[in-house]
Structure formats: C-alpha cells, structure tokens
Amino acid sequence: MFSDYSAGSIYHIARADFLQRTRSYYFLIAIGVCVFIIYSFVPALNAGYTIVSLGNYRGFYNSAWIGSMVSMCVPFFALIGFYLINNAVKRDFDTGVGQIIATTRINKVQYLTGKMFSNFAVLLLMLLVIAVMTIVMFLVRGETTQLELGKLLLPLLIITVPAMFIIAALALFFDSLSGPGRGFTNIAYFFVWIFLVSSGMLSQATDVFGVDTCMLEIQRSVAAAHPDWNGQHGTGILIIDSIGRCKVFTWEGMHWTGWIILQRIFWMCAAFGLVLLASLRFNRFDASGVKEKKQKKAWFQKTGPAVAADITAPLRIRYRDLPAAVARFSFFSLVKAELQLMLRGRSKFWLILTAGLFIATVFAPLDFSYKFGLPLLWFLQVLILSKLGCRELINRCNEYIFSAAFPLRRQLPATLCSAILVMLSLAVPVLFREFFSGNMYAVYAIIVGAVFIPAFAVSSGIISGGSKLFEVVFTIMVYGILYSVPYFDFTGGVPGSKELGIANYLLATALILVILSFLVRKRQIMHSA
Numbered sequence: 001m002f003s004d005y006s007a008g009s010i011y012h013i014a015r016a017d018f019l020q021r022t023r024s025y026y027f028l029i030a031i032g033v034c035v036f037i038i039y040s041f042v043p044a045l046n047a048g049y050t051i052v053s054l055g056n057y058r059g060f061y062n063s064a065w066i067g068s069m070v071s072m073c074v075p076f077f078a079l080i081g082f083y084l085i086n087n088a089v090k091r092d093f094d095t096g097v098g099q100i101i102a103t104t105r106i107n108k109v110q111y112l113t114g115k116m117f118s119n120f121a122v123l124l125l126m127l128l129v130i131a132v133m134t135i136v137m138f139l140v141r142g143e144t145t146q147l148e149l150g151k152l153l154l155p156l157l158i159i160t161v162p163a164m165f166i167i168a169a170l171a172l173f174f175d176s177l178s179g180p181g182r183g184f185t186n187i188a189y190f191f192v193w194i195f196l197v198s199s200g201m202l203s204q205a206t207d208v209f210g211v212d213t214c215m216l217e218i219q220r221s222v223a224a225a226h227p228d229w230n231g232q233h234g235t236g237i238l239i240i241d242s243i244g245r246c247k248v249f250t251w252e253g254m255h256w257t258g259w260i261i262l263q264r265i266f267w268m269c270a271a272f273g274l275v276l277l278a279s280l281r282f283n284r285f286d287a288s289g290v291k292e293k294k295q296k297k298a299w300f301q302k303t304g305p306a307v308a309a310d311i312t313a314p315l316r317i318r319y320r321d322l323p324a325a326v327a328r329f330s331f332f333s334l335v336k337a338e339l340q341l342m343l344r345g346r347s348k349f350w351l352i353l354t355a356g357l358f359i360a361t362v363f364a365p366l367d368f369s370y371k372f373g374l375p376l377l378w379f380l381q382v383l384i385l386s387k388l389g390c391r392e393l394i395n396r397c398n399e400y401i402f403s404a405a406f407p408l409r410r411q412l413p414a415t416l417c418s419a420i421l422v423m424l425s426l427a428v429p430v431l432f433r434e435f436f437s438g439n440m441y442a443v444y445a446i447i448v449g450a451v452f453i454p455a456f457a458v459s460s461g462i463i464s465g466g467s468k469l470f471e472v473v474f475t476i477m478v479y480g481i482l483y484s485v486p487y488f489d490f491t492g493g494v495p496g497s498k499e500l501g502i503a504n505y506l507l508a509t510a511l512i513l514v515i516l517s518f519l520v521r522k523r524q525i526m527h528s529a
Contacts, residue, residue: 006110009105009106009110009111009114010110010113010114010117011114012114013101013106013110013111013114013115013118014114014115014117014118014121015118016118017088017114017115017118018118018121018122021084021085021088021118021122022122022125026084027084027122027126030080030081030084030126031126031129033080034077034080034126034129034130034133035129035133037073037076037077037080038070038073038130038133038134038137039133039137041069041070041073041076042066042069042070042137042141043141044141045061048239048240049237049238049239049240050238050240051069051072051073051235051236051237051238052068052069052072052215052218052234052235053232053233053234053235053238053240054218054219054222054229054232054233054246054249055229055230055231055232055233055246056228056229056230056232056246056247057222057226057229057246057247057248057249058246058247058248058249059218059248059249059250059251060143060144060248060249060250060251061138061141061142061143061144062142062143062144062146062148062151062250062251063138063142063144063146063147063148063149063151063152063253064148064151064152064251064252064253064254065251066134066137066138066141066142066152067134067151067152067153067154067155067156067253068155068214068218068251068253068254070130070134070137070155070156071155071156071159071160071210071214072159072211072214072215072235074159074160074163074209074210074211075193075196075197075209075211077123077126077127077130077160077163077164078163078164078166078167078193078196078209079190079193081122081123081126081164081167081168081171082167082170082171082189082193083186083189083468083472084122084123084126085118085119085122085123085167085168085171086171086174086175086185086186086189087175088115088118088119088171088172088175089112089115089172089175089176089282090175092285093285098285099285101285102284102285108279108282108284109275109276109279111282111284112172112176112275112278112279112282113275115172115175116168116169116172116272116275117168119167119168119169119171119172120164120165120168123164123165123167123168124161124164126164127156127160127161127164130156130160131153131156134152134153134156135147135149135152135153138152151252151253154253154254154256155214155253155254158210158254158256158260158261158264159209159210159211159213159214159264162210162264162265162267162268163208163209163210165268165271166208166267166268166270166271168271169271169272169274169275170189170192170271170274172274172275172278173274173275173277173278174188174189176278176279176281176282177278177281183382183383183386183467183471184383186467186468186471186472186475187382187383187471187475190472190475190476190479194479196208196209197209197211200212200213204216204263205263207263208267210260210263210264211235213260213263214254215233215235217254217255218233218251219233221249221251221252222249222251225249225250226247226249229249329405329410331410331413331414334410334411334414335414335417335418335421337414338414338415338417338418339418339421339422341391342384342388342418342419342422343384343422346384350380353380354377354380354381354426357373357376357377357380358377358426358429360373361373361374361377361429361430362429366430366433366434366437369429369430369433370430370433370434370442370491370493371481371491371493371494372482373430374426374427374430374446374491374493375478375481375482375490375491375493376478376482377426377427378423378426378427378449378453378478379474379475379478381422381423381426382470382471382474382475383467383471384422385419385453385454385457385470385474386457386460386461386467386468386470386471386474387461387467388415388419388454388457388458388461389415389457389458389459389460389461389462389463389517390461390462390464390465390466390467391461393465394466394467398524402524402525407521407525408518408521408522408525412458412517412518412521415458416454416455416458416514416517419453419454419457419458420450420451420454423449423450423453423454424447424450427446427449427450430442430446431443431446431447434446441492441498441503442491442492442493444492444503445489445490445491445492445493445497445498445502445503446491446492448490448492448503448506448507448510449490449491449492449503449506451507451510452490452506452507452509452510452513453474453490455509455510455511455513455514455517456470456473456474456509456510456513457470457474458513458514458517459513459514459516459517459520460473462517462520462521462524463516463517463520476488477490481493481494486500486502487500487502489502490502490506
C-alpha cells in the first residue's frame with residue numbers, strides 16, 4: 001500500500017512539473033539554442049573552425065564521427081540544461097504549491113525524487129531533439145550516404161544520457177539548499193561546470209561527462225592507423241584555416257567496453273546520492289526557521305518627531321484650508337532613491353571585498369588593475385545589477401511602479417543612471433590612472449563598459465523577467481576576459497580588442513539594448529493597465 005502510494009506520488013510530482021516546464025517559453029528557447037549548437041558544432045569542411053581537432057588529420061564525416069562530435073558537445077548541453085531546470089523547488093516555494101504539498105503524506109525523499117525525474121525527463125526531451133538534429137546534420141554534412149543509426153546515436157545514449165541524469169540531480173541539489181540565493185547558485189554552478197569539464201584531465205575514472213574518454217579512444221585509433229600523425233588534438237571551439245585541407249582519418253566508432261558502461265553507471269548512482277543528501281538538508285518548505293533580519297535604519301532614513309497621542313484631529317476639514325497642490329519632481333532625488341534601493345541591505349562581506357578591490361585598483365600596478373582588478377570589481381556587483389530590470393516583478397510591486405507618473409521618462413532612466421553612476425564610481429582610480437598615462441582608448445573603453453553593463457543588466461531583466469540571464473552571461477564574459485578572450489572585453493584591456501573595435505560594438509549594443517528596454521517596458525505598462 002505504502003509503496004504504491006510512494007511510486008504514485010513520485011510519478012505525479014514528476015509529471016506535473018514536466019508539463020509545466022515544457023509549456024514555458026524558456027524550454028522553447030533552450031531547444032532553439034541546442035539546435036543552433038548542433039548546427040554550428042558540426043562544421044562544414046570549408047569552415048574556419050572545428051570542434052574536434054586532430055592536428056594534421058580530420059575525421060571523415062560518417063555516422064560514427066558525427067555522432068561522436070555531437071556527444072562531445074555534452075558540456076554545452078549541461079550548461080544550458082542546468083539553467084533550464086534549476087528552479088523547480090524554489091518555484092513551488094514562491095507560488096505556495098510547496099506549502100500545500102508539505103501538508104500531505106509525501107515525504108522529502110519522494111518529493112525530491114519526483115523533481116529529479118522531472119528534471120531528467122525535460123533534459124531527455126531536449127536530448128530527443130538533439131538526436132533528431134544529429135540525423136539531420138548527417139544528411140546535410142555527411143560525406144557518405146550510408147546512415148548507420150547505431151554508430152550515430154549510440155554515443156548520445158551512452159555518454160550524453162548519463163550526463164543529463166547527473167545534471168538533473170546536481171540542479172536539484174543546488175535548488176533544495178535553503179541558504180544560498182538564486183543569484184549565487186547561478187554563478188557558483190558555472191565554476192562547478194568548469195571543474196566537471198576539466199575533471200577528465202586528472203584521470204579517465206574521474207571523467208564525469210565522458211568527453212575525455214571518447215577523445216582518448218579517437219587518439220589511439222588515429223595513432224594506430226596513421227603513424228605520421230603529429231599528435232596534436234583538442235576539443236572546443238578551435239579556430240583553424242580549413243579542416244578540408246587536413247588528411248582524412250576514418251573513425252569506425254567507440255569500442256564500448258564494460259568499464260566505460262560501469263563508469264557511466266557509477267556517476268549516475270553518485271548523482272542520485274546527491275538527491276538523498278539533499279533530503280537531509282531540505283526543510284520541506286518550513287519557513288519558521290528562517291530568521292528575520294533586523295531592520296536597521298540607514299543613514300538616509302530621516303527620523304521625525306513622534307506624534308503625541310493626545311492630539312486630536314479636527315472634526316471637519318474644509319477644502320479652502322488645504323494647501324495648494326504643487327507638482328514637484330526632482331530627477332536627482334529619484335536617482336538617489338534608486339541608489340538607495342540598489343545598495344541597501346548588502347552584506348558586510350560584499351562591502352569588504354568591494355572596498356578591498358577598489359583600494360587594490362588604486363595601489364596595484366596599472367596593468368593588473370586594468371586587466372584584472374577592474375573586471376573583478378565590476379563582477380562583484382553582478383547580484384546587484386541583475387535585479388534592476390526585474391525588481392518590480394520579483395517584489396510584486398510592478399502595478400505600483402507602472403501606475404506612477406511617467407515611469408518611462410522618470411523611473412527607467414533613473415535606474416539606468418544610478419547603475420552607470422555606480423560602475424563609473426568604481427572605475428574612477430583606473431580611469432584617472434589611464435588618463436594620466438595617455439591611454440585614451442582605455443578611458444573610452446572603460447566608459448563604454450560602464451554604460452554597456454547596466455544597459456545589459458536592465459534589458460535582460462525586463463525582457464526575461466528574471467535575473468538568471470544576466471548573471472550567467474556576465475559571469476561567462478568576465479571569465480573570458482580573465483582568459484584573454486577579446487570578444488568579451490568590456491574594459492579594453494585584452495590584447496586584440498582594440499584592433500577589433502570591441503568598444504565600438506559594445507557602445508552600439510548598449511544603445512540598442514536601451515531602446516529595447518524602453519519598448520518592452522512600454523508594452524508591459526500598457527498590458528498592466
């Protein structure tokens with residue numbers, strides 16, 4: 001009786017959550033991104049990039065090679081999939097559904113297991129689209145007409161499916177923790193993802209995603225078949241002249257040993273162990289243990305004299321006794337209020353880190369302050385900036401804000417100006433040091449970056465209705481800057497970004513994002529009226 005109830009509870013929780021997720025716009029966007037990835041990551045022979053590089057050789061585009069290439073894109077699917085499914089528990093808490101579930105006989109393990117299988121089902125549906133797209137790419141890019149479905153799709157089944165199960169469990173583990181905020185979780189997973197991607201470099205036994213296991217098998221095959229192979233190899237988005245000029249290596253597919261299968265099963269069992277571990281910390285939507293923060297009056301809150309209790313109000317108020325109504329508006333005061341909303345309630349740890357990095361940009365060598373100090377200092381503000389465009393929706397006060405006088409002409413520009421003012425204030429030491437050193441491009445690029453980041457934060461919040469988009473993309477951009485990727489450079493310090501004119505592109509993008517923010521916000525105001 002109890003076992004039937006347990007299985008039924010898990011099924012219905014998973015089914016309800018699965019249906020809700022697959023009917024959302026975010027799921028359709030994730031599917032579109034995956035289709036784009038498959039199309040881009042099976043490049044044409046005359047393309048200037050490749051995903052799997054073998055030095056002076058290239059793989060023959062048969063079923064085995066295309067299937068292996070797609071399966072080795074699993075880290076990108078894992079990144080997209082996590083951010084698609086990592087809010088199942090928190091959504092139930094916000095909507096009040098979780099409190100209703102807590103009154104039933106469903107225990108914590110049943111609830112979390114149902115949510116995990118829902119996550120896995122969503123990722124499997126996404127993987128089904130990827131499998132169909134893999135067949136399409138074979139028909140488009142294949143160099144042979146012999147379609148072998150086993151060799152084409154078996155890598156997806158053995159490598160990608162277990163990876164999706166791991167991501168489903170990992171997303172639920174992060175989601176069930178009551179301590180960290182959503183923004184911190186979104187940022188923390190990116191670095192966890194980097195660790196998981198590089199885990200296979202330590203040992204084949206620690207290859208969570210299975211990419212290095214597949215690549216090692218390919219290396220052994222090409223070395224055995226072609227002694228003149230130069231030994232070079234790599235995976236990722238690798239820029240080359242043309243893969244069509246390389247010698248051809250025919251890949252017949254992976255030799256799936258029992259060790260590889262057991263390895264994938266082991267990581268799936270370890271991932272399910274995270275669900276059991278999460279059930280120990282899961283509070284079952286009990287908010288009674290959440291400590292309320294003491295409301296301390298900030299320096300900007302004025303304390304007026306208390307009204308005496310014995311003062312009685314007049315019995316009648318005549319219209320002629322009321323003062324004349326005067327329309328007063330101060331944009332400066334509104335910007336000040338936006339700054340107060342943005343900075344109020346921040347933790348001491350954040351203040352110490354921000355102050356420390358700010359002081360470091362003053363006294364550290366200019367090259368370090370410009371290329372590393374300033375991007376990291378701006379990155380510390382990610383959780384503040386990410387709420388700017390969606391703050392009204394998150395706090396459910398959008399009706400009040402949108403019904404105020406001229407929200408497009410007043411409130412939205414004040415939000416942008418306050419964020420730009422914060423970013424410029426943090427960049428003052430580097431700005432002055434670059435100015436006096438004569439590097440005018442650096443001054444221009446920093447000012448553009450101080451405009452682009454708030455414009456991107458506000459527009460992404462308004463368009464997506466949440467903070468996740470900005471938090472993830474901005475984290476990737478800062479990570480790219482630290483590793484000298486010029487296309488992400490919003491400070492102008494990465495070598496090559498000046499020659500590419502990245503600052504000019506960012507300025508144009510910022511203007512487009514600002515215009516888009518006003519258009520979408522205008523539509524939101526009209527629909528809320």
